[in-house]
Every structure is written in structure tokens, then in C-alpha cells.
Amino acid sequence: MDRRKSLKAIALGTLSTGLLVDACKDSDKKVIEEKAIPESNVAGNLDRYPAEVEQYKKITSYTFFTAHEMATITLLADIIIPQDEISGSASDAKVPEFIEFIVKDMPDHQVPMRGGLKWLDIQCNKRFEKAFKDCSLSQQIEIVNEIAYPVKAKPEMKQGVAFFNRMRNLTASGFYTSEIGVADMGFKGNAPNQWNGVPDEVLKQYNLAYSEKELKECISFDVKK
């Protein structure tokens, strides 16, 4: 398969049914026992082996967070990553759904998340006589301000800081790995291309240049479009 065809096939997602399959027809007959991996229903049709399919089914067969907890998670996630002029919010990117999945996949998150949400509700209840989700926005921000800044937070708020750090990290993980978040970050890769070195204007910006040796020995591609 030549390069242009293979790139096109990859772009179209037809490669696996294309030329490469023809090439292996003969050899396939010689396999005594070919063990195909069963098709899985995992998102994105990632290649999975049987133990993984089982694990996925197990994780998705039940719900971990209560409706109350999910509402709180959604509010917090959108405080951490709200809509701005560049991209949407955490809930636009389905971050709460990601958090529901990941705490089941990584059970170490479960107690700190459940306990942290409870800690937050207790704090709000003491102060405002309401759970966090039922507080006004200004009340929510008042309490968030006391746990969102690890260095200046008061000692008695440290458990809240630990929870908020975790919540911030999970929100960032969920958001920046979503379609919305990847676009926000401006990530340009994960696509067939020809690496031709650092763009000229970037080299210039950092006062760098490829050496004669590098230019001579490294692969380069025609850049005409």
C-alpha cells in the first residue's frame, strides 16, 4: 500500500477492511485456532480483550452517586470549568458522567469523593442551613473560596481543600479529554501527517535553528500545499 493510499484509508477509517486484509487471507487459512476478540460495546469501539469487556459491563451495571450527589458534582464542575469565550462548561462536556464512571473504575476515589461531598453539605448546613446544591450562587462561591486556594485556606478547611483539589483534577481530566476540551486546548495532533520539524516562526521565536547536520540527515517533506 503506498503512503497516500494508506493515509487516505486511515482518514476514511477503511484501512482495516482494505488492502491489508487481502494480504493476510492466505495466511489466515493456516491458523489452527484463531481466537478472535469478541466485539465489545465499549465507547469508540476500542480493541478490548475479554476480561476488559467483563470489567466494563460490571462498572456500567450500577450507579454510584445519588441524584443529590450528582447535582452537587455538576454544580462544582461548572464552577471549576464554566463556559467562557473559548469553550463550553464542564457539564457541556459531560464531565459529571465521566466522574460517575471513573470513581467506579478507580475505587480509591469513592470514599474521598462521597465523604468530601458530605463534608461540603455539612459546612453549608452549619453556615446557611442548606445543602450546597440548595444554597444561592453567592453562598456557594463563599464556601468554594475557602477551599479552592490551598496556600491561603484556613487550617480547619484543609479537608475541604483536599476534596476540592481532587474535584478540580477530576474535572480537568474529564473536560480536557472531551471533544470540547481538546479543541479548547488547541491540541492539533492525533491525525496522520508528515512531521517536518518545528515551524519556522516558532524556531525564530525561541532563537533556534536546525543545524546543518540535522537538516542533512533528518527526513524532510515538501511543504507545498
Place this chain on the structure above:
Amino acid sequence: MGNLQVKAASKKYDVIIVGSGAGGGMSAYILANAGLKVCLLEAGPMFDPAKNITQLKKPWDSPRRGASTKLRPFGDFDASYGGWDIEGEPYTTEGDTKWDWFRSRMLGGRTNHWGRISLRFGPKDFKGRSIDGLGDDWPISYDDVKPFYDRVDKLIGVFGTNEGLVNDPDGFFLPPPKPRLHELLIKKGATSAGVNVIPSRLSILTQQINKERGACFYCSQCSRSCQVYADFSSSSVLVKPAMATGNVDVIANAMAREVLTNKEGLATGISYVSKDDLQEYSVSGRVVVLAASACESARLLLNSRSARHPNGLANSSDVVGRYLHDSTGASMSGVLPHLFDRKRYNEDGVGGAHVYSPWWLDNKKLDFPRGYHIEYGGGMSNPSYGFGGGIESLNGKFLVKGKQKEAGGYGKSLKEDYRFFYGAGVHMAGRGEAIAYKDNYCAIDPNVVDKYGIPVLKFNVKWSEYEIKQAKHMKETFKEIMHSMGAIVTSGGDDGPENDYGLASPGKIIHEAGTVRMGNDAKKSALNKFSQAHDCKNVFVVDGGQFVSQGDKNITWTILALSMRASEYLVDELKKQNL
């Protein structure tokens, strides 16, 4: 429950190979092309990078966004089936010693996800004892292996440059990719710290070399295995063409139990349990080639006891399982403030660093023997689980767009911070040579079997002062390079004697070797210089087990060269009717 019946295959093979990774794949390729009838046993399922695809999937195609699991320890997109901890296949350790054992159960084994770092050993790497009195010399020299390295370079393809370095020999290289931005900065910083930086040597096709395989399209995802076969995986590059000769039968999900021997003590075949139906099977052949990985091949030999081989097959020397050693490893991460708020463009490149540092010093002036090389990382990578983690330790420390902020935070300001710090990370890892000691070993655990009833390995490996001093030196070097390039260390900078300077526990680097070593003296080695058992002439071991030592060079390229060499010797011996 009926009688336990072993189903014997009626077909008689010339050669039975156990394991389909670099060693087994190469052996199958050479033997099948020589016209021999080969049966290739693999303990996992079939795998074809063109069909079993995670490459180019989006981060959100993984519900865990690429995070690792016990079933995929290197992340959800990684191509390996298996891991450190496989259900029903335990291993044990002696006392407080540590050993981590990574196993890929699939056609092609660990070559489907490996780093593609393809370094030849140099002349000194075969003669360690002659140089510093430690370990042993190999029974062969660089000149014996050079013709095979040359052929492996051409057959499989590797990019790099001829630098004329004494112990990092020149080869037949495809052109390397140009360095990325952070790699140019590393090169500048390391060079001024006295550390040589040259193009990497990776088995990735920057140019097409045959019709069966495509050229690299620069997605940086070799660890996911390449659907156009532009990188080296034994599954796609060796086993598949071997099968196309019509001379190879692959039996997948076949967990080898024992090497079968006759009254004369010669091997007659392999008995195995099928993971599909849990039934017992056997296949017979004139020669048995073990390539199950250094530790699995040792396990198989030790479990193949008979009246003629009471200490396990090929083990009258009692060295099988001994001299087990892994590469040393230590690492450090940092951020490069001049890369904050950087311009976005696709800098994926190939799957791995475009530059590296081969060992550059003279041990006579150092307090440890042998060397290490440095692998580099960094840049604008594909977002995955953990992205932006720990922002609270960055955004109060550095000005963001000229503003001093309070660490932590939330909201629009936080979104600005994530964008600002993206792609500014830099990483370095050392990979060094450990001395192979007789007292570092794996042996059969007398008390434990796996779920197939096969006795398991118990590991007993400890680092010596030499490896710890090497790690200390790595850390000092990394700090110097970081400092020289203006980077701020963010992790791995605080290691000290209390944690062996961050030295990874043995096994972690997944370069295990030495357990079935070769040598001229049958009392001190299991194999002769052609990877053939001293005690049993029709048994060969062609994986990392045969290594006497491993330099600071990732071992795959040498496994391939030695397997090619042993397999051609095997063909000759069969022709001469010596086997």
C-alpha cells in the same frame, strides 16, 4: 469427571517454538523461510495491529480517558494484553525482595507496545568482565553478532544516524525525524552540561521499505501498535510473513506446561493447556525453541524435570533462573518556563523521543561500573486522564500572563492557567546496566501453582550498591541538564539514600534477561554460543534468557539478532543431521 486425557496432535513438526515475541517471531520467520514446518505456541490470543485497533482513537473513545487499569497498566489505549498482575497467573517473591514482572499474553507479546528503542550492543557490552572484572564475558563478541544486526536493520527497519561512536555502533539507518522544540532545548542544555545528544534509534519506518508495510504517519502512538505496520511488532512484521509461507501453524491461547523429553533425554515436543477449553494437549517436533521471555523460558525448563534431567531441563549447571537482571531506571520531570503560553501545532512526531543521549563517560573516573543512556520526553501531548493534574502546585508559583495568582482556584481564570501551562513539561529517564549476579534469581516456588496447575516462579533479586550509585549519578546529571536548560524540577528531584535515589525496583523497566545464559563452560552456563542447550542439543532458547549481560541497551534488537543467528545455525544443524 472423566480421565485426564492429553490430546496429542498427529502432525509432526520440524520445530516447536514457544512464544511469539521478538525471539519467537524471528525464529519462526527464519525457519519458515528455510522451508521447515513450524508450530508456534502463544499463551495469549491472536493479535493483528491492522485489526485490533486503538490507534488514532479520540481521548473520549475511552470511557476512562486513557487511564490505566490492572488490565492495561500503560493506559487504556496501550496495545498490550496482560500486565503486572494477571488473574490466575501469580508469582511470588522471597522475603522483602521486590520483583515486578510484566507479561503480555498475545501474538507478538510485548513487541506490540514496546518503545521501539533499537540499540545494538557495542563491543564493550560483550566483554564486561575483561573490562572491570565484574559479571562474565559473553562467549561471543560484537563481530560475531554484527552481520546479524546489519540484517535485522535492513529486514525490520530502524532510523538513526551513524555517529562513529565506539560502543554505540553504526548501522543501516533510515533518516531520523527532526527534533521537536523541547528536544532542541534539551540538546542545547545537555550539550552545555557535557552530555552528548544524538538522534534516537527507533524501529519505525520513516521511509517505506517493502510493500507489506506502510511508512510512519507521525501520530506518536507506537505503543498502540501501528495499523499500517510502520513500526516493529513481531505480530505484524515477523509472524505474519512467516505464516504466509504456509509453513507455520500458530496455536493461540496455548500455555506451555513442560518440554517433553524421551529416555535419551532429548526433547520431543511441548505439552500445553489450552486456555479456551482447559484441556491438555501436546505437539511434537524434532527441535524445541523457547522464546517465552527470560523468566517464562526459565520457568518452563525448571518445570521440565525428568530422570535424565532431575534439576530441570538444560540445568545440570544449576544456572537456569540465575543471573536475572533488569535495566536500572530513574527519572525526573520539570517544566520549561520559556515554553509557557506556547504556540499550538502538531508536534506528535514518532512514538518516542527523536533524540537521546548514549552513555558518554569513562567509568574509571566514577564510583560505579557500566553506563546508562538517557531517554527524553515532553511537549504538547494528546490529553488523557490526569491532564492538568496538580495545577495548584504550578499556578501560584509562576506568573500567568504576567499576573501573580493565588495557587489553586477555579473558573475562567483557571481555564486560562490550563492553557498557559500546556506543553511546557520536560522529562528525562535513565536506563542503565545492572551487573548480573548469580544470587539474583527466580526459582520454582515449591508451594504455589497457577490456575492451570503449573508451578510458579518465586523471585529473589536485590540491587547492589553499584546500581544505587548509578541512580544517584543519573539524578545529578538530570538536575544539571534541567538547570542548564532553565527548567524547574517538579518531580523526582528529592530522592536520596532513603529511597535508593529513586531507583526503580527490579523488573519495572521490563528488560529482564540472563536466566538461561550462554557460555563456553557447560558448568557455568545453560546454552552454548549458538543459544543451544549444553545438556540437550535439540533445545534452543532465543529470548532474553540467553543474555550474559545487557549493556545499557534495550535488549530487543539483540534478541532479534541472536534469534536470527541461532535459527540459522539450527537450520544448518538439521541439514547436517546433527539434530
